[in-house]
Amino acid sequence: MGGGQPVVQNSLTMDEVWELYRPDIEEIESHIRRNLNSEAPLINEIAAHILDGGGKRIRPLLLSLCSRLTGYIPKDDLVLGSLIEFIHTATLLHDDVLDEATLRRGRPTARRIWGNRASILAGDYLYSRAMHHIAAFKNHEVNDAMALACKRLAEGEILQLCANRQPLLPEAEYLRIVEYKTGALLAAACKVGGLMGGVSSLQAEELYRFGLNVGIAFQLADDWLDYTADERNLGKTLGQDLMQGMVTLPLIHVLPRLQADERKSMVAKIERNAIEEGDLLRLTASMHEHGSLGYTRTRSREYIDAALSNLTTFDDSTAKRALIVVADYMVNRDS
Numbered sequence: 159m160g161g162g163q164p165v166v167q168n169s170l171t172m173d174e175v176w177e178l179y180r181p182d183i184e185e186i187e188s189h190i191r192r193n194l195n196s197e198a199p200l201i202n203e204i205a206a207h208i209l210d211g212g213g214k215r216i217r218p219l220l221l222s223l224c225s226r227l228t229g230y231i232p233k234d235d236l237v238l239g240s241l242i243e244f245i246h247t248a249t250l251l252h253d254d255v256l257d258e259a260t261l262r263r264g265r266p267t268a269r270r271i272w273g274n275r276a277s278i279l280a281g282d283y284l285y286s287r288a289m290h291h292i293a294a295f296k297n298h299e300v301n302d303a304m305a306l307a308c309k310r311l312a313e314g315e316i317l318q319l320c321a322n323r324q325p326l327l328p329e330a331e332y333l334r335i336v337e338y339k340t341g342a343l344l345a346a347a348c349k350v351g352g353l354m355g356g357v358s359s360l361q362a363e364e365l366y367r368f369g370l371n372v373g374i375a376f377q378l379a380d381d382w383l384d385y386t387a388d389e390r391n392l393g394k395t396l397g398q399d400l401m402q403g404m405v406t407l408p409l410i411h412v413l414p415r416l417q418a419d420e421r422k423s424m425v426a427k428i429e430r431n432a433i434e435e436g437d438l439l440r441l442t443a444s445m446h447e448h449g450s451l452g453y454t455r456t457r458s459r460e461y462i463d464a465a466l467s468n469l470t471t472f473d474d475s476t477a478k479r480a481l482i483v484v485a486d487y488m489v490n491r492d493s
Contacts, residue, residue, distance in 0.1 A: 172487045175219075175480045182222045182236060183215055189240035193291065196283060204268045204280040208247050212263045217242045217347040220372075220484060224351030224365050226477035234295065235354040242347045244288040245304075249311055249343070251281035256319065257402055299353050299362070307346035314339030323403040325428040329410050333374065341373030348372075364468045368481070371465035376488045378458035381406040382451055383492070385442050397438045403431045407457065411450040412441065458489045 176183070190209060196202050218239030225235040253259070254267040255274045261267060269277040285308065292304050317335045321327050348369030352362045384399045385408055399406050405428075413421055424441065427433050445451050465485050472478050 170479050170483045172483055175483050179219060179222060183219065185236045186215060186218045186239040189237050190243060193240060200276060201280045201283050204272055204276060205247060205284060207268055208250055211265055215243060217246055217344060220369060221347040221351035223477045223481050224348045225355035227472050227475060228355040228357055230355035235351055238350055241288040241291050244284045246343060248281040248284040251277045300350050303346045303349050307342045310338040310342035321405055323429050323431055325405055325409060325413055325425050327405050327410060332407060332410055336374050336377045340377040341370040344373035345369035361471050364471050368465045368468035371461045372485050372488055375458045375461035378407055378454055379489045381408055382454045385445060385451060400433055400438060407454045408445050408450045411453050412445045412448050415448040416444060462489050
């Protein structure tokens, strides 16, 4: 191990990756169901609703792939994969409350069915349930990685909340929010997988950077999709981020390129949360005109390229090739 280069030509496809590692994903699903056993039936019902909502289990898959880079035979990493998914599900429950969302993946959100308080408490339970099980591994490095991820997630949510309806937010500050809110958990999943597989400390940090870069790229791709995707694939109405006062990279890029009067008007409307359908259409047209959507997609690709460079310390293997495919999928998906 060590000194290898990224695979230039990769014969795997994403469908083949899913099929190749299907036993891992099925085992992770089994652990999810077994660990979802609260004595409060409503928690189980709410968690099952969102866990059954069509999530792709990308984080557990990345964890499993990173554990396999050294030839490790999966065991404990699959349990950790299910716990990573608990934490991710908790963030979704909390996000939908903060965003006042009514749909997720084309289905009614938990908050719409059971209300905000139940959704928040169910998310809290999933966080604590996951951390309780993670602590039982008695692995300081794993505990530290997961605790840091949860800390970053909470900080990211607060930073996001403070940035809402702040259209003049600098790009660097937005990327910090993305790093915390989206990148942190993916980074932890990759690092923990590597630790379980017995990688060196240096390689564990490279896997952390890989996951962080992939996570940022994933969110920037999501920013782009919010203005361009097929609504049936996206599972939500286009432009919802802006209509909810959320500032994302396409908006940050386009505003300085508008005529002064139009920029002043749009900034004032965003700050008042007064954006209407016509404003959304005009802004989307401007994003196309000024290359803001292309810029966002290019930035997303740059982060994937950075992620692939983090894999150079690992020799060629099926797991490494699969990681490259998954990374590429994160920015080339349609939902």
